[in-house]
Amino acid sequence: MLNPSKIKVLGLNDDDNVLVAAARLEKGADLGGGLIARQAIPFGHKVASRAIAPEEPIRKFGQIIGFASQPIEAGDWVHEHNVFLHDFQRDYQIGVDFRPENILPAEEQATFRGYRRENGRVGTRNYIGILTSVNCSASVARFIAEAATRSGVLDAYPNVDGVVSFTHGTGCGMASSGEGYDVLQRTQWGYAGNPNLGAVLLVGLGCEVFQIGRMKSVYGIEERETFRTMTIQDSGGTRRTIEQGLERIREMLPLVNSASREDVPASELMLALQCGGSDGYSGITANPALGAAADILVRNGGTAILSETPEIYGAEHLLTRRARSREVGERLIERIRWWEDYTARNGGEMNNNPSPGNKLGGLTTILEKSLGAAAKGGTTPLNAVYEYAEPVTEKGFVFMDTPGYDPVSATGQVAGGANVLCFTTGRGSAYGCKPTPSIKLATNTAMYERMSEDMDINCGDILDGVTIAQKGREIFEEILAVASGKRTKSEELGYGDNEFVPWQIGAVM
């Protein structure tokens, strides 16, 4: 049974010189291995595991979160009173921590049962998707999906996971060129190409700013059995569009159903990393455990996408130091500058410094806070930086620039090609996704038990002594199982029809 008081401190990485209090520690508490708490230490705060000299780095997550401002003894509480941080805002040290990753040889890589598509990409699900160019065709797309589902026609095609519509609020009342338009176009085309969709029907109204014909010409798209487009205006209204849409779906079904799962290496997995509703446990349980899983995936030749730029803001050095090349590092810095401009022109500002609440929770510096979020990306080299919804083509650990807001961030990652997603949550998110299955990781046992029907894995037992490495292995095994067809909690509940939210940038006109 779970016992939250089983361990007193948590070591996140062998290189660390601090441990995290897994419960409130009284002065004099025996922390094991001869370590004694020299002061009372609140839950989630840091205690020195050995003496640290002034100016010496404080290491947590195996990385530098600050420097000792005075001599620190083993057992001392480590926080603002004895830690400082250089202002190293312009010192990105691109690549200084880069160490090439040893990828397992193909024959040693883990495998899963996936759908290999004609273009070589591999899906973990086999949906038919109905995309919409504009909100004006949202209802028709839903009507088609509902009609297909209700008609019973899917019963004859057991390999098809379902017909799902992707509706949204934008597509018109927007500038017909520029960033906002490009982002929407990439998102649409990215979804159309996601290997978890066996075929796609794209439905428009006809007179919207986001023109289907223009997208087809930009990407050189031809109509084919697995990609059809139509507009309500050309089809002659709602009822006829539904009829014709259903006809297209019926034509697609035999072909989509003919796909079958086969053994494929884990190198074909593209994992989207997400967190939402973070809490004081996120940075010490679920996020590092997910990072450990991401490291295993990368070692197996796969891809792990970290995102949520606002949450690493101010600590982008943590990523640039791991960059594979100067170009990759500079691309990240360029996105950071873009965000400063984006928020400024919208009357806000970027600020990811620890809040008073964060500090009460034990987060001392912006590096430490961002590491809690970035921990889910693991420790391997940063191989590429993508803009929102760009096709992810590099293997290994990569970054995609997205907002932190869950549905918008995940929509960009799925457009990038993610075929599986892991989502850590402390407060308890109910997020689910289609066509990409989403594995939800609880940061703490209390929430896991309260929302057990929504959570796939409890990472709260790390506070009971399960190691981060063990939990990372468990998550990796779950990723393989889910990629092979095991249904996640959010899939069982039916999530994923309302979470397609393309990033809307620019004025609504």
Place this chain on the structure above:
Amino acid sequence: MLNPSKIKVLGLNDDDNVLVAAARLEKGADLGGGLIARQAIPFGHKVASRAIAPEEPIRKFGQIIGFASQPIEAGDWVHEHNVFLHDFQRDYQIGVDFRPENILPAEEQATFRGYRRENGRVGTRNYIGILTSVNCSASVARFIAEAATRSGVLDAYPNVDGVVSFTHGTGCGMASSGEGYDVLQRTQWGYAGNPNLGAVLLVGLGCEVFQIGRMKSVYGIEERETFRTMTIQDSGGTRRTIEQGLERIREMLPLVNSASREDVPASELMLALQCGGSDGYSGITANPALGAAADILVRNGGTAILSETPEIYGAEHLLTRRARSREVGERLIERIRWWEDYTARNGGEMNNNPSPGNKLGGLTTILEKSLGAAAKGGTTPLNAVYEYAEPVTEKGFVFMDTPGYDPVSATGQVAGGANVLCFTTGRGSAYGCKPTPSIKLATNTAMYERMSEDMDINCGDILDGVTIAQKGREIFEEILAVASGKRTKSEELGYGDNEFVPWQIGAVM
């Protein structure tokens, strides 16, 4: 039968000195009343109905659209070659055209059969609405609405029009104060108060930026049988939230079902004016016909809301001249300035000038183009100007500042309290709305026939000789019928579950 060639020219207002060519006119064509075309005149272009001296105003829609730049004879083509426009950008002439409207005495006002609510407001429909604070509760809201609908429980409550969920893409990843937050809060509370909803359940996740508790405190809202709130995190996950949500709906049903329709004066109607997918016919058929209907409604003591600020941009003088007071006029000008800033900070600019295509279609000046859009607001005084989603409290003709984009614009109007909506369309929009029934007006017969299952009224027959006054009366009668329970085409088709799109202003973070 319809005969597009029945009439050759169209007079839009008795004060006009131009007519509109209802078909291409050859040089020498007899236009009736002794008028002969002195040149060939393209369809949709203007022909002088009498001589116009240099500097004399050109009047169309009863309003000035420009000035003669040379002597114009009766039968002359009137376009860029003989029309100029002063730059009167700063000359708003607030109120110079204000003439108080004679409202019919109560006993002479038209009536309809509406649901009078406890607070005195009147609904035209009787839905239970499920609002969502954030995208993270969108799926749960849909699950509750679907479960209620599928359970058959509604069968016992015939006066309830249904349970409808209002999902959207925002509510988190946004600034927790300022314009974007305020707009969303007004929209939510406006929907909650729309008289077409008999009761409201508001569902959140729990940790989102848009906090339900804060909204309750801002508006002094108490939980009551017709307004309930819940969060997924408090309820303990998806399944329990659905169960508890269904329970709340079951509790609401008897009370909501106890409402019944009664005779109420048309002064209780609040009409949202919309257009989408405009074409060359919009400004000469459906829009002025809807304007005539709006004038009748105003004379009956009702309210008509014009919106879509970008479409009147540059011709806001047309509205300020009709303003009831300096304050009302200045409020409109203030919104125009806001839009200039909004688009500029998003890297765009406001520009509503006629495009080359518009000019080919016969639109000579920005005033003429804007009049085509503003024509649906009729001719009565401008009594008030509202920001997006503000509660509309004044009677008569009012303006609400919204984008032109249909679902976003209509969402603001419904939040303002609109209980009926008229939507003109030339290209053929399939728009439909809940909880506010939407009457779709086709601008041309060809599209009406092609999309007859989506269109409620054909205004294309104005080109066959039906007068704008006659068509305005027909629309007004349809408004009364729909307000009394007649179902619109979009209601028959099942629209309205995907068109709630609050205006998202600001950065997504």
